Structure formats: structure tokens, C-alpha cells
Amino acid sequence: MATRRDFLIAGGVFAAGVALPASGQAASRGGVVEIRMRSDPTGAKVGFDPVGILVAPGQTVRWVIQAGVHTTTAYHPRNAGHSLRIPKTATPWNSGYLVNPGDHFEVALTAEGVYDYFCMPHEMAGMVGRLIVGRASGPGSLPYDYFDGKPGAANWQSVPEAARRAFPAVEAILEKKVVRLTGFDD
């Protein structure tokens, strides 16, 4: 497992390195960043690992089932009326249920900004993650429920309390590039 983890961390650091190209050219050569979807044997602890990561515009993010049944689903009104917490020009994703170890789902993210996402069956348990593509901007960089009172947003679902507590801070992601999930032994 150490090899895989080292790959994850090295991949994340590499991603961070190309996230700030001096030329301004997007770095699609950054490879694939992998996020594990985890669950302990009892299902009491679940999460995305890393829970926060900085990637380059154009880079592909791949979520892979390690254990449990999960989804990766963008915070977006098109996903069951959730609030908008990805860049306004980005296409929302929803993997649907991934059930077997190794099952995976990928998106290539081009629009810069903060992307918040959740696992449908475990959002209330705080299974959420945060990606920053290039730089911290857009709806995901704003406070939760910033849209309160705005036309058309009255029916959006609020981000649940457990999810708010689970998101790594934008500043921590920018500083560390990769924020690991806590609460698991490895």
C-alpha cells in the first residue's frame, strides 16, 4: 500500500507543480490524480482520500473504490438541487453508484476554481471532498449558502453541518497541495 500512497502524494505534488505554469499554458500533461473512496469494515468511517487536492487546469481526476459503495457527485443544482459549489462554467458530474473495489470514474477539469463534491449515500456522514483547479475562485470559494435570498436559489439544498466540518480549508489545500483523509490507520 505504501507504493500506491507514495504515488498519490507524488502525483499530487507534481500536479501542484504544474498548477502554476509561468507561461500560463494549461498543463494537460500532468497525468491522472487518483482519489480513493474509502470505508472501514463496519462502514462507520467513510471518506475521500485525499480529501483535498490542488490540480492543474485540464488535469484528469479519477475516483476509485477501495471499499464500500460510494458516488462522486458535484455540488450543483442539477444534482438533486444541491447548492452551486463548482465554477459556473463547469459541467457538473455524478458518477452514480460505484460498488466494487476498483470501480472508478473520471473527469477532466478545465475551468479554474474550487470544486466541492459529495458522496450521495454518505453526505450526511461528512463524506465530501474539495478540488482546486489552478486557483481558488468561483462559487466554491464563497461561504456556504452564499446564495441565500438570491432568485432561483431558494430551493437549493443547504450543505449539511457534517459536510461543512469535513471540508479542508481552501488555504490548507493551497499550502499543502494534498490533504489526506484522517481517521484511517494508513
Ligand SMILES: [Cu+2]
Ligand atoms: Cu460514500
